[in-house]
Amino acid sequence: MCSETHAERLLTHPAPAAVRRMAEAATRFLEALSGGQRAAALFPFAGDERYAWHYTPVERNGLRLKDMTPPQRAAALALLDSGLSARASREVRQIIALEPILRETERIEGIVNDWQRDPERYWFSIFGEPGGAAPWAWRAGGHHLGLHFTIVGEAFVAPTPLFLGANPAEVRHGPATGQRTLAAEEDLARTLLGSLDAPQQAIAIVDPVAPDDILTRNYRIADPATPPQGLAYGALSGEQRDHLVRIVRHYVERAADDLAGNAWARIEREGLDGVAFAWAGPAERGKGHYYAIKGPTFLIEYDNTQNGANHIHSVWRDFTNDWGEDLLAAHYADSHRA
Numbered sequence: 001m002c003s004e005t006h007a008e009r010l011l012t013h014p015a016p017a018a019v020r021r022m023a024e025a026a027t028r029f030l031e032a033l034s035g036g037q038r039a040a041a042l043f044p045f046a047g048d049e050r051y052a053w054h055y056t057p058v059e060r061n062g063l064r065l066k067d068m069t070p071p072q073r074a075a076a077l078a079l080l081d082s083g084l085s086a087r088a089s090r091e092v093r094q095i096i097a098l099e100p101i102l103r104e105t106e107r108i109e110g111i112v113n114d115w116q117r118d119p120e121r122y123w124f125s126i127f128g129e130p131g132g133a134a135p136w137a138w139r140a141g142g143h144h145l146g147l148h149f150t151i152v153g154e155a156f157v158a159p160t161p162l163f164l165g166a167n168p169a170e171v172r173h174g175p176a177t178g179q180r181t182l183a184a185e186e187d188l189a190r191t192l193l194g195s196l197d198a199p200q201q202a203i204a205i206v207d208p209v210a211p212d213d214i215l216t217r218n219y220r221i222a223d224p225a226t227p228p229q230g231l232a233y234g235a236l237s238g239e240q241r242d243h244l245v246r247i248v249r250h251y252v253e254r255a256a257d258d259l260a261g262n263a264w265a266r267i268e269r270e271g272l273d274g275v276a277f278a279w280a281g282p283a284e285r286g287k288g289h290y291y292a293i294k295g296p297t298f299l300i301e302y303d304n305t306q307n308g309a310n311h312i313h314s315v316w317r318d319f320t321n322d323w324g325e326d327l328l329a330a331h332y333a334d335s336h337r338a
Contacts, residue, residue, distance in 0.1 A: 014155035015258040018083070022151060023131035025082040026138055029075040030126060037063055037072070045128030050137055050148075051220045051323060055163050055313065057115045057143035062123030076124045080140050083149045083159060088254040091164060094181045095144050096122060101171055108173050117143075135328060146218070146315075150324030152331045158324035159255040159263070160317055161222075167311040169304060182312050184250055185302055189291050192243035193279055196231070200240075204231035210281030210290035214301040214313050222299055222317040227292035230278025244277055248293060251300045251316045263298075270296045281305070297321070 030038060041063040043049050054060060065073055081089045096119045103117035121142055128136030130151075140147040144165030150158040166181035196204055206228040216222040233241060248267065253260045267275075274296040281289035288305030302314040320326045 015157050015262050016155040018157050018256055018258045019151055019154055021256075022079070022082045022138065022149060022157070025075075025079040026126055026130035026136075029072075029079050029124070030130070032072045032075045033063070037067065040067070041124060041126055043125055043127045045134065045136055049125075050127045050139070053139070053141055053146045053148065053161065053163075053218050055141075055144055055146050055165055055218060057117070057121065060123050060141060062125035062139065062141070064120060065122050065124075066118070066120035076140075079124065079138060080147065083138075083147065083157075083256055083259070085253055085256055085260065088164070091182065091254075092145060092147075094179075095164060095166055096142070098166060098168070098171075098181060099143065101174065101176060102167055105168055105171075105173055115143075135324065135331060137324070144313075148323065150327065152324055152327040156324075156327050156331075157259055157262075158318070158321050158327050159259050160322050161315060162251075162254055163218075163313070163315040164254065165311075165313045167307060169310050169312045172310075182314060185312060185314050186289075186304065188243070188247045188250055189277075189279070189302065190283075190285075192240065192247065192277060193283060193291075195237075195240050195243055200231055200235065203235070204277055204279050205283075206230055206278045207280040208282070210288045210305050211303060212305050214290075214303045214315055215292070216299065216301060216315070216317060220323075222319055222322060224294065224299070224319050227294050227299060227301060228278040228280070229294065230276045230292065233272045233275045233277075241272070244275065244293070245272070247277075248275070248295075248298075248300065251314075254316065267295060267298060 033041060049061060065076065068076060080092060084092065099117045099119040122145060123141055125139040128134055130136055135150065135152045137150040144167065146161060146163035148161055164182060169181060171177050171179040215226045233244060236244060249264060252263045255263065275293065277291065277293050279291045281287060286309055288309045290303045293300040297319050299317040299319065304312045
């Protein structure tokens with residue numbers, strides 16, 4: 001009789017090193033906190049709080065960077081780094097560092113709103129007991145940042161939803177003028193779009209006007225029927241297929257290398273023929289645009305329409321395994337079988 005668990009069948013490559021790395025980082029973070037800080041950062045694994053997320057600069061639960069000492073902040077950022085690739089870790093720091101740039105940009109451009117632009121308003125939360133036998137999770141979030149990692153058993157991690165945004169996407173004032181945060185998210189998609197011939201573009205471009213945000217927003221469940229379908233992988237040439245794969249891998253590779261390899265192996269196993277690319281909005285740079293890449297179980301969404309098409313929202317979702325739902329179902333099924 002095969003002893004393979006449901007979770008092992010679900011994911012091609014377990015990631016025990018990632019589990020250990022995150023458990024150690026989460027434990028060091030918690031150990032660095034005072035009793036009151038731990039109370040702010042710690043939540044039960046069960047319940048609705050684990051599913052709460054936002055990418056606007058609203059208040060949320062958890063422990064803010066503002067309320068940490070420098071050593072505690074270093075421990076919090078080390079936890080963040082434990083789940084991300086080196087590239088994504090750099091991008092997250094750029095996103096956080098955009099807050100004072102955005103504040104100054106809005107002052108120069110006369111934009112008035114009630115949002116606080118503060119690089120210390122990023123919250124860290126732990127759900128359950130890191131490194132224990134039971135499932136646990138951690139979250140890091142703030143303006144344009146939504147990281148959610150769910151850990152099940154000794155070897156399995158779900159890294160979605162994984163949201164990154166940027167405002168301004170290209171800095172237009174001050175010493176950082178010309179800096180582009182999340183540039184590849186736009187450039188890779190434009191390379192694919194530009195490679196399509198007219199009949200292909202007629203299928204891929206699903207609307208001449210882009211929506212004003214990603215369509216799945218910050219919903220707990222990403223509905224596969226919500227994003228448009230677009231042009232199928234099978235309708236692309238070899239070079240065009242390579243372009244599409246590069247975009248998908250770019251998003252997946254926001255996660256740490258071992259987690260990204262795991263996720264990509266699953267996408268390949270499910271087959272690329274079920275993947276499609278959709279674009280909305282004009283093809284010209286500087287105009288509001290949107291795209292979605294949808295596979296059998298995953299979704300990538302990108303939108304750049306706000307603030308004169310200089311404001312990016314982008315997300316990687318898993319239709320069945322956001323928040324580790326597939327992993328948890330498999331875990332509980334195996335527990336009942338044992």
